[in-house]
Amino acid sequence: MLIRWLLAAVHLLGYGFALAAIIGRTRGLRRLTGPADLPRVFLADNVWGITAVVLIVTGLMRVFGGFEKGAGYYLHEPLFHIKMTALVLILILEVAPMVSLIRWRIAIRNGDAPDLSRAGRFARIGHWQSILLVVMVFAASGMARGIGAATS
Template sequence: MLTRWLFAAVHLLAFGFALASILRRTRGLRRCTSTEDLPAIFSADNGWGGSALVLIATGAMRAFGGFEKGAAYYLHEPLFHVKMGALVLILLLEIAPMMALLRWRLAVRRGDVPDLARAPKYARIGAWQTVLVVVMVVAATGMARGIGLDGGE
């Protein structure tokens, strides 16, 4: 019981950190005009990546690791599919910004000036990812209340 509670608490806290981090990164990318802006963007990106790893690990353990209702419950829960669909979209959207930020980090380490022209595009992607994180939270709270399987309340 304690382990289930702790996994749930860490999972929920990771949503908060993920939301804060993606908002910080998006704001930084929107305002990015020079390499002076990059340390804050890289810091936010680290938070986004770390919180995403925690979310995925704790979510997988809760859904398929025997700590919660079990895979059979989740795989038949419509809101679980909404939540996982949002996660897949977030991950697909993350490919371009992740690759760019990796290139930017390498350029900065080499002492080069990275091409920041696409920063506004990555900020728009971050805005969509923010919406999808909120969709995941809404789906999760619906599942916690039994909405979806039997029509809910």
């Protein structure tokens, strides 16, 4: 019982930290005027990456680890499918910013000036990721209250 509670709490906290990190990175990217502004973006990106891992690991543990209702329950819940679709979209949207931010970090480490021309595009991606993360929270809270529950 204690582990179920802790997993749920960490999972829920992960959403808050993830949203804050995405918004922080998005703001940093919008305000980016040059390489001197990158540390703030990199910090928010690090937090976003860590929270994404926490959300995925705790989510997998809750679905497949025998700590919650189990895969049989979740895989038949329509809201779970909405939640997972939003997650997949977030991860697909993350590919381009992730690759570029890695390249920017390497350029900075090598003393080169990174190409920051796509920062605005990545900020727009962050906006959509924030919306999708909120969709995930609504789907999760709906599931917790039996909304849209599959009938047996």
